[in-house]
Amino acid sequence: MHWLFTDEGSERFLLDELKRNYPRAHHAQDQERWVTTDAPLDGESERTLLAFCRQALLKGEATTAASINLWADRVVSEVIDQIPAEQPWRLHLWPAYGEGRAGINRCALIREAVMERLKKRRRALVRTLEEGSAPFTAQTSLVQLALRAPEEGILSVTLGPLPWGQRTIVSAFPEGWVPIAEDKSAPSRAFTKLVEAEQRMGKAIRKGQSCVDLGACPGGWSYVALARGARVVAVDRSELRTDLMTHPKLHFHCGDAFKFRHDVRVDWLLCDVIAAPQRSIDLLVAWLQEERMVNFIVSIKFMGVEDYPLIDQLKVRAAPLCSELSLIRLSANKNEICAFGSAI
Numbered sequence: 001m002h003w004l005f006t007d008e009g010s011e012r013f014l015l016d017e018l019k020r021n022y023p024r025a026h027h028a029q030d031q032e033r034w035v036t037t038d039a040p041l042d043g044e045s046e047r048t049l050l051a052f053c054r055q056a057l058l059k060g061e062a063t064t065a066a067s068i069n070l071w072a073d074r075v076v077s078e079v080i081d082q083i084p085a086e087q088p089w090r091l092h093l094w095p096a097y098g099e100g101r102a103g104i105n106r107c108a109l110i111r112e113a114v115m116e117r118l119k120k121r122r123r124a125l126v127r128t129l130e131e132g133s134a135p136f137t138a139q140t141s142l143v144q145l146a147l148r149a150p151e152e153g154i155l156s157v158t159l160g161p162l163p164w165g166q167r168t169i170v171s172a173f174p175e176g177w178v179p180i181a182e183d184k185s186a187p188s189r190a191f192t193k194l195v196e197a198e199q200r201m202g203k204a205i206r207k208g209q210s211c212v213d214l215g216a217c218p219g220g221w222s223y224v225a226l227a228r229g230a231r232v233v234a235v236d237r238s239e240l241r242t243d244l245m246t247h248p249k250l251h252f253h254c255g256d257a258f259k260f261r262h263d264v265r266v267d268w269l270l271c272d273v274i275a276a277p278q279r280s281i282d283l284l285v286a287w288l289q290e291e292r293m294v295n296f297i298v299s300i301k302f303m304g305v306e307d308y309p310l311i312d313q314l315k316v317r318a319a320p321l322c323s324e325l326s327l328i329r330l331s332a333n334k335n336e337i338c339a340f341g342s343a344i
């Protein structure tokens with residue numbers, strides 16, 4: 001059984017997506033924000049795309065423990081039994097209940113108790129425990145404990161290469177949540193979407209690279225690309241903030257994003273145009289087919305919820321053209337999802 005964690009109120013969209021993609025499997029909502037499925041999501045070669053899944057606890061088990069010490073015992077016995085010697089592993093311990101600090105504090109105490117026990121019983125596992133949210137490697141194993149109440153949780157242990165193989169649904173960020181620092185100088189908060197997508201990709205726009213930014217006004221995404229030292233062609237019907245318009249590495253093209261053509265293959269297609277989802281999907285697929293970019297970050301925006309099944313087109317049409325493809329509703333997204341990745 002796999003346990004999938006989703007955004008508040010998105011359980012039914014995740015269930016619909018699962019039913020469309022895995023009609024023969026059994027899926028159910030378990031509690032608020034949790035969906036279970038027996039769909040074959042733990043294959044190591046075929047990557048899963050589920051836009052409404054924030055974090056996947058593959059082969060998870062619902063379990064209980066009456067105290068911090070008993071939780072630590074439970075986690076440590078799994079870790080010692082299952083994590084291969086000398087291989088890197090991560091521990092994601094997070095509260096999926098309550099609003100305040102209580103759950104966060106409880107998880108911190110369990111973590112401390114886990115570390116104490118490992119130091120005494122299997123010090124080598126302390127050395128191979130990785131901190132941080134860098135992308136998984138094929139060797140990385142992942143232990144997740146999501147507390148759904150102080151004494152109840154989902155425990156999942158996935159051995160490398162599974163977390164890496166299923167990196168499109170198993171996030172390297174605990175809870176699948178990417179913290180983004182505020183930047184008051186950015187022209188719009190939209191910049192957080194681009195930064196989050198970069199972090200999830202484990203790949204950022206680099207100095208000297210070329211970007212096309214479609215639907216660029218007022219300039220949040222261009223601002224990030226310029227700050228990274230890239231060159232930007234910004235396309236919109238409205239001008240960007242003045243300081244960006246006069247930036248020596250930005251060329252502004254006033255016009256229709258859907259008609260824009262660029263002579264050479266660019267390092268990044270950035271697209272945050274407000275348009276019907278089908279148009280944005282067709283645009284991304286056309287850019288991929290015509291080999292017009294190497295990497296891409298593209299927003300797909302929705303009016304209501306009835307167009308969500310269009311997401312499946314990307315899984316069929318775009319995936320074969322990509323070496324990497326993720327589809328996810330970012331933490332910063334409202335009624336939209338983000339498609340990001342790299343062309344073949």
Ligand SMILES: C[S@@+](CC[C@H](N)C(=O)[O-])C[C@H]1O[C@@H](n2cnc3c(N)ncnc32)[C@H](O)[C@@H]1O
Nearest residue numbers: 190215217218219220221236256257272273274
């Ligand atoms: C959400 S805003 C983009 C925000 C931008 N990414 C940022 O970080 O500031 C969407 C933009 O798409 C532009 N837009 C909508 N349709 C367009 C089209 N057909 N061609 C060019 N721009 C378009 C709008 O003018 C608007 O500025």
